[in-house]
Amino acid sequence: MRIPRFLLTILSIFGAALAGNWIGNALHELITGELGPQMRFSHINAQGETVIGANVVITNFVPALLAACIGKPRWLYALTGGIIASALLSDKFEQRVWALLQPERAET
Numbered sequence: 001m002r003i004p005r006f007l008l009t010i011l012s013i014f015g016a017a018l019a020g021n022w023i024g025n026a027l028h029e030l031i032t033g034e035l036g037p038q039m040r041f042s043h044i045n046a047q048g049e050t051v052i053g054a055n056v057v058i059t060n061f062v063p064a065l066l067a068a069c070i071g072k073p074r075w076l077y078a079l080t081g082g083i084i085a086s087a088l089l090s091d092k093f094e095q096r097v098w099a100l101l102q103p104e105r106a107e108t
Contacts, residue, residue: 009074016075017064020082024060027087059097060085 029035044050060082067081068074 012075013065013068013078016079017061017068017082020064020079020084021060021086022082023079024083024086024088027083031087060089 063085064078064082067084068078070077
């Protein structure tokens with residue numbers, strides 16, 4: 001009985017963090033007029049089809065997960081942490097992180 005409850009707790013925390021980031025991005029756009037995160041994960045499979053993932057700003061998602069460690073109910077702290085982090089931070093930090101992680105592409 002403990003394993004399903006643990007999995008449900010983890011899923012609710014991740015879902016609340018994602019929802020908090022989405023709400024926080026909407027608030028950030030409303031307040032500042034800036035567009036939300038424009039970075040998306042994409043992949044081209046063997047058939048040549050492009051698969052695009054959701055906008056997940058890691059630099060805003062991690063603080064939401066850390067907020068879940070503060071107290072209970074954990075999903076509420078994750079939701080609130082996601083809203084605050086995404087409303088206050090733009091995706092500029094994320095772009096800097098990706099710029100550091102991606103090697104320079106050689107032009108041929």
